[in-house]
Amino acid sequence: MTLKTHFREIEGRSPRYLLLLGGLLVLVALGLFAAVLKGTYGHHITGMNNQVVWGLPHIFAILLIVAASGALNAASFSSVFGRVAYKPLARLSGVLAMTLLIGGLVILVLDLGRPDRLVVAMTHYNFKSIFAWNIFLYTGFLAIVAVYLWFMIEKRMNRYSTIAGYTAFIWRLVLTTGTGSIFGFLVAREAYDAAILAPLFIAMSFSLGMAVFILVTMAMAAGTERPLGDLILRRMKNLLGIFVAGVLYFVLVYHLTNLYATRLHDVQGFILLSGGIYTFLFWVVQVGIGSIVPLVMLFHPVWSQSRRVIAAASGLVLVGGFAQLYVIVIGGQAYPLEMFPGYEMSSTFYDGVVASYTPSMVELMLGIGGTAFAFLLLAVVIKFLPILPTSLADAQVDPHAARSTASAQSAAAGA
Amino acid sequence: MSEENSPNLSRRQFISGAAAVVASLTVAPGVFLLKPAGAASNADGKRWGLLIDTSKCADGCTACVTACHEENGVHSLGRPQTDAQWIRKVHLTDRATGHQQSLPVMCQHCEHPPCVDVCPTKASFVRPDGIVLVDKHTCIGCRYCMMACPYKARSFIHEPLTDQKPHAPRGKGTVESCTLCVHKVDRGDGTTACVEACNKDGHRAMTFGDLNDPDSEIARRLKEQGSTAIRADLRLNPAVRYQGI
Amino acid sequence: MGSGLVRLGLLASALLLAGLVATLTGCSKVEPPAPELLAQARGDQCVEPTDLMRRDHMNILMHERDEAKRYGRRNPDHSFVGCIDCHVSPTASRDEPATHFCLACHEFNAVRMDCFQCHTDRPSDAPPRQRADLDRSIDQYLSTQAAGPTPVMEIATP
Known part of the structure; x- marks a missing residue:
């Protein structure tokens, strides 16, 4: 049996907390400033152009949205898969999922050509558009997770939290399928147009969400000086390793299927061999630094005992995920459309040439501003609502396992 | 508003x-x-289209491009990467044989346009007469249509504009493309700026007409001489057809 | 939990209130448009009675906008271009609302509209006012550049 978990708001008066709030506010303000600049001068001040129409803001937004659905992992493990060890983290998991999603959506909206017409997007629906589906998937996710959180926090509703947890779990799978399908359904572009992008995005959501969640949990424990045992951390890092391997598997299958089709050899050659920055990002950052290195770190018998290594591995997974999205989003657009197979093509409109894209400061500010907004919301919510557990010590998480590890250790010490 | x-x-x-x-x-x-x-309406029961004979399209001639951009007030703002282009001349070289040709490419006015499928607000739409347009009153500038278009036909307006043509409203933050000179079609001109310019130069490479009218020149030639569509494998059934590629 | 929610709510409403106050104090007094700056309408009479136009011009434009745009059923009497051609002075500008028939009134009544972000703000016969260096077509621009855009990177061809 598990000891009763207590949740408590943080006091929120320490200089460290105020400094965190202040820093995040500055970043949010920078993001808003970028949005105003873009609204005034138009998108030509960004690196985006008529060839690469989605840029850095979309990478930030997709990263946040995908990580949001993955951040719900801990809650799902406790409610859906009955892993009681995750129960103390379920509330944080739900709140983080909501704030990350909101941060991602804010970036997407502020990057629209006409953000002032958001109400048009809410009133005119084309039900054949995956974007329109996603509007429902995102708002639905926020609503469902909010209810789920309420059921978890409010004692009288506790008994319904399993049902809410199941709904949220299924919804987050559908949501990530929707995000992947934004690209998967684009028949015109060689790099997209693949059904496997949906499961690939789901796998990415598991790994990126877990990585963010591990980092947030460790930061919260350190910042609030509440105990965090090795047990829960070890479980999470093992899962992270499995998820990272899962992403690699889907990436492998995606490229293998495409390599089999002759008509896709050129685009695959571009990403895998001759694409310059995209090839570098794919092999070195996504596969090397973002997948293989963290896998070694997470499963190495000695290194993986260190919290710093776990934190570093989580960070690297996020860097790898960013690179992966960069390759998918920008690389897929930079490769020219093959309108006339078998022909060399040239024109004044950049047909037949690899499009150039240089991310601008404005886009970076917008992306970072949205990310900061997500964490600002999180920081505010944990001050006012009982989200964080008072303790994540081993005895709290799983007394049974804690006792056996302790006795094993003392036995080893004695021997 | x-x-x-x-x-x-x-x-x-x-x-x-x-x-x-x-x-x-x-x-x-x-x-x-x-x-x-x-x-x-001038739109009832019709399907407007273009037939382009690439064998008559002169390499280096850009009369159609100039005429289109003149007609619709599409100006360069000195930034080629973000400047809008409604129509452009594409130069092709056959990789296997080295055969060269050039042809104009613009919005192909598909019967099943991917841009219309993906548009979240129905701002991309097909008129009853087959012309594919962007309703700039509802376009939110998400650029998903530009991702979906197999022809790179669309441009996003990256900066504030002034002095638009009265018949061709264009504005920052929305997407646009060839309108098949919808203002001329609705006026009953029976032609487009690009076709006029091509004929005026004596090339006669482009023909405008009603694909649904079996007696129209375009329909007769399509029936007798045959034609191809760009990316015919996607089965979008474009209203812009080509001969000679 | 209850008190936490209450405090969160209080914080949010305080922020909203602060925003509202900041917006209101930022407003300045608006002068009514001076009629002498506005050009006279050029026709004999408007296409509809004046009181009807004052009340319903937005509805007429809005309804017939979709008809014209989506179905090509254009009504020359109620066309947006027609309004501008008849009512707006050739020297008016959206940047100086006092000179502009539509904008002067909209500004005075604080009714925001975004028509002129896309539609031209001046009648068809107004002289162009574009900067000379920008008043050229794309192919003209590109012909001044050496051989058009340069490929950033050649695509590997097997």
Whole structure:
């Protein structure tokens, strides 16, 4: 049996907390400033152009949205898969999922050509558009997770939290399928147009969400000086390793299927061999630094005992995920459309040439501003609502396992 | 801007016709009836299209491009990466044989346009006469249509504009593309700026017409001589057809 | 939990209130448009009675906009271009609302509209006022550049 978990708001008066709030506010303000600049001068001040129409803001937004659905992992493990060890983290998991999603959506909206017409997007629906589906998937996710959180926090509703947890779990799978399908359904572009992008995005959501969640949990424990045992951390890092391997598997299958089709050899050659920055990002950052290195770190018998290594591995997974999205989003657009197979093509409109894209400061500010907004919301919510557990010590998480590890250790010490 | 319908004015009271004498009757302050007298749209039952004979399209000639951009007020703002282009000349070289040719490419006005499928707000739409347009009143500037278009036909307006042509509204933050000179079509000109320019230069590489009218020149030539579509494998059934590629 | 929610709510409403106050104090007094700056309408009479137009011009434009745009059923009497051609002075500008028939009134009544972000703000016969260096077509621009855009990177061809 598990000891009763207590949740408590943080006091929120320490200089460290105020400094965190202040820093995040500055970043949010920078993001808003970028949005105003873009609204005034138009998108030509960004690196985006008529060839690469989605840029850095979309990478930030997709990263946040995908990580949001993955951040719900801990809650799902406790409610859906009955892993009681995750129960103390379920509330944080739900709140983080909501704030990350909101941060991602804010970036997407502020990057629209006409953000002032958001109400048009809410009133005119084309039900054949995956974007329109996603509007429902995102708002639905926020609503469902909010209810789920309420059921978890409010004692009288506790008994319904399993049902809410199941709904949220299924919804987050559908949501990530929707995000992947934004690209998967684009028949015109060689790099997209693949059904496997949906499961690939789901796998990415598991790994990126877990990585963010591990980092947030460790930061919260350190910042609030509440105990965090090795047990829960070890479980999470093992899962992270499995998820990272899962992403690699889907990436492998995606490229293998495409390599089999002759008509896709050129685009695959571009990403895998001759694409310059995209090839570098794919092999070195996504596969090397973002997948293989963290896998070694997470499963190495000695290194993986260190919290710093776990934190570093989580960070690297996020860097790898960013690179992966960069390759998918920008690389897929930079490769020219093959309108006339078998022909060399040239024109004044950049047909037949690899499009150039240089991310601008404005886009970076917008992306970072949205990310900061997500964490600002999180920081505010944990001050006012009982989200964080008072303790994540081993005895709290799983007394049974804690006792056996302790006795094993003392036995080893004695021997 | 208010998008709501006035309670005073129902939609049914308000349908009126093109180029028709409109009689209006004020029933009460703010309530009135408009009666179109025998209105027929120029769009009924037609499907406008272009036939482009690449063998007649001269390499290096950009008359159609200049005429289109002149007609619709599409100006360069000195930034080629973000400048809009509604039509461009594409130069092709066969990788296997080295055969060269050039041809104009613009919005292909598909019957099943991917841009319309993906548009979240229905701003991309097909008119009943087959012309694919962007409704800039509802375009939110998400650029998903540009991702979806197999022809790279669309441009996003990256900066504020002034001095648009009255018949071709264009503005920052929305997406645009070839309108098949919809203002000329609706006026009954029976041609487009690019076709006019090509004929004026004596190349006669482009033909405009109604694909649904079996007696039109374009329909007859398509039937007799055959044609291809760009990316025919996608089965979008474009209204712009090519000969010679 | 209850008190936490209450405090969160209080914080949010305080922020909203602060925003509202900041917006209101930022407003300045608006002068009514001076009629002498506005050009006279060029036709004999408007296409509809004046009181009807004052009340319902937005509805007429809005309804017939969709008809014209989506179905090509254009009504020359109620066309947006027609309004501008007849009412707006050739020297008016969206940047100086006092000179502009539509914008002067909209500004005075604080009714925001975004028509002129896309539609031209001046009649068809107004002289162009574009900067000379920008008043050229794309192919003209590109012909001044050496051989058009340069490929950033050649695509590997097997």
